[in-house]
Amino acid sequence: MSGKLTTHVLDTANGCPGTGIAIALWQLDLKIDSKTLLKTTKTNHDGRTNEPLLTGEELEIGIYELIFLVGNYFARYGNYPDPAFLDEIPLRFGISDLQVHYHVPLLVSPWSYSTYRGS
Template sequence: MTLSTHVLDATTGRPAANVAVTLTAADTPVADGLTDADGRITGLGGELASGIYRLHFDTGAYFAARHVASFYPEVVIAFEITDPSGHYHVPLLLSPYSYSTYRGS
């Protein structure tokens, strides 16, 4: 099973680079990283078993570094891996006062 994420900044229409992301399972950190210049992290956590996971995005620091006020200091997305042989992609569309996500491919 592979996990990736992609963060897009809706206010600029560009990828959100240098967003700190932490993957946890049962409140235990599994992996972390920073989004690259294209707003992506691939292969986060390596091979993962079935279970419930959370992606924590440090959106407050991202916007603070750009001197942009925001309402959400963090975004946490909980999701369940049911097929450990599959690929899971969890994108985040971000703005200072809203966000959305979906299961990508």
């Protein structure tokens, strides 16, 4: 079995999937303090990306960062402060096993967020 990386955004303030949220995926090299942009995408109607973020040979052992642009998402609702309390949410995590599924969900409101390693 080949590993993969996926994500999912749930809007806990409005009780729905986070639809249309822009996401950037970066690979980090902390030894030389560099970041490489691997992919940009948006969530679909279910708060997920249409395809895994990384699969097969794209997936490498290392440190990654997902940046979720939630400020624009909550601004569409029109009843949240400007400027937004949360705008871009970075989630940094490590991948150590290329044979497993890494699922990194984001549970978010305009004022808080949490994550965990899902399945």
